[in-house]
Amino acid sequence: MRMPKLTAFVTATAVFASALTLAASADEVHVLNWKGYGADEPWAIAAFEKATGNKVVNDFFNSEQEMLTKLRTNPGLYDVVMINAAFNDQAMAEKLIQPIDVSKIPNYADISPDKAGSPMLARDGKVYGVPWVWGLTALAINEKAFETPPTSIAEMWNEAHKGRVTIRDDAVEAVQFGAIATGQNINDIKDMEAVKAKLTSLMPQIKTFWSSENDWNQMVASNQIDIGTYWSGSADRAKTHFKLPVSLVIPREGAVAWLDAFSIPVGSKNVAGAEAFINYMIDPKFYVEWVTKVGAPVSANTKAVAALPEDAFNRKVMGDPDVARRIQFQAPITDAQREAYLALWQELKVNVK
């Protein structure tokens, strides 16, 4: 008597669960992105839904690995996914994303040719990623601690800032930062020992490791740090949105640049909606509002950047050709490299104890 009931219950639960996953209806656009990263701004969703009649359903990931796993385990659920260009190749190779018909995305024509032509986003002449925004992992300073902004990455090792330096708790970022500090190519690190030695000597300088924008901003607000690695879009947000004494420094040794792009997963049930959403995300109107209201990285759309005021940080500093010469774009990283970086980073963190 009890058993059939239990079986019925289990079956009912299973049916209910699968019904939930299949509930993605045709006019819904399921978007997978970082939380708080443009695509989930309520005003933007409202404007897009009003203009196209599609309903946006947001889902989030906390790491690129999680994003890839979500794509693998939920085929057909997502219509748009935001992928760092360095991971596009892996997603493409695993057949997680499909080629995009860029003729359906009117704003694609305005994307700067160097971003649109990035070899990381295309294969066999087909486009697998539409460049959205790009930015830097550079340095940011607490303006209260500096008379004149520093120009060199060596400032992080300056004795004067002992115990007032911060760096992100991320193995790949830390190792690439070490590569720049030792004058190496971030995508082809030849002398790992030099990177290790350089980072080891940085450890005593460090106050704490940061992991979110909020960490960084709070430490500046309570005047606990002088300088640290930071993302360009975040530094912009800290200054314009939170009115903190933060300014971005792009050291003369260089900085790590990344490019974020939108892709359409294989099995998307609403490709037309996805194309419309991507088109909206790279539209100048959305971008200007995003920058003004919240603060954002640099758009890959040249017209969107041109629509900003002339003295806007994302136009003046990030558009400077001298900056463009100094920065190095992140290329794909293999799993073996990532684990090696993590092992190095963990060893550094343990030795500091």
Added chain:
Amino acid sequence: MAGQVATGSRSGLRSALPLLLPAYLWLTVAIFLPLSAMVFFSFMTELPLSGKAWSFTLDNYATFFAQGLYWTLLLASLRLGLEVTLWCVVIGYPAAYVLAKVFRGRSREAIFLLVILPFWSNGLVRIFSWAMVLREGGILDTALNAVLPFKINIDLMYSYPAVIIGLVHSYVPYMVLTCYLTLQAIDDSLIEAGRSLGASRLQMLKRVIIPLSMPGLVAGAALIFVPVVGSFMEPRILGGRTGTFYGTVIEDQFVAVFNWPLGAALSFILLAVVLVILALASPVLKRAA
């Protein structure tokens, strides 16, 4: 005789089954199945979710022994567990004694409420409150400098003491509650008898009160030691650059690099080490209790 006892207990089990079933069903579904999946993962080369080919391996366990790093971290975490447990005893036991033997009625209820109040707030909120108190120019620093005639600089944030303070605060209620239960159960007439026989306060404590409340102390210590050894949130937020512990490394494997097999293997090694410690300690503790 023996047969009778056996049948008696079996029929007892049968009648108890409907009462036990929901709890055990729940434990099976919510604890046992995921845990066995984790055991399974810990012997794999890749997660089956990743779509790549996978096979069984012992490499994940070998990694632990091959790298001194994990040993160092495990020892650091065990030391952290011991220190936090010790501080919880030092702070929690006297509080439990006062609650059980000194206060009566209303005032006991009020103090009791204050002890368990931290339990009702979210763990993250508690940690971030500590961050506000401990940092340079924070509440503690400002308050002390306002009172003291000389200038002192208190910046405990992002240090090992900060981790201890945060963890002790989170776990001390366990010690108070378990010790309170055993202390309250001590018959007052035993204490009166001891006193009438001329025992000093210290002798009373050593010969009567501590031995009788030992089960509470042991239970509290186990309840605190085990989660503290695997803690990762408090060290990460309060520890700064010294905040790398065994628990944070496991978290990294799951969250940052998505290497679940290695993370699972590290977790089970921790579980094994903690079980061995508890097993080694149990005869000693049993004799003491």
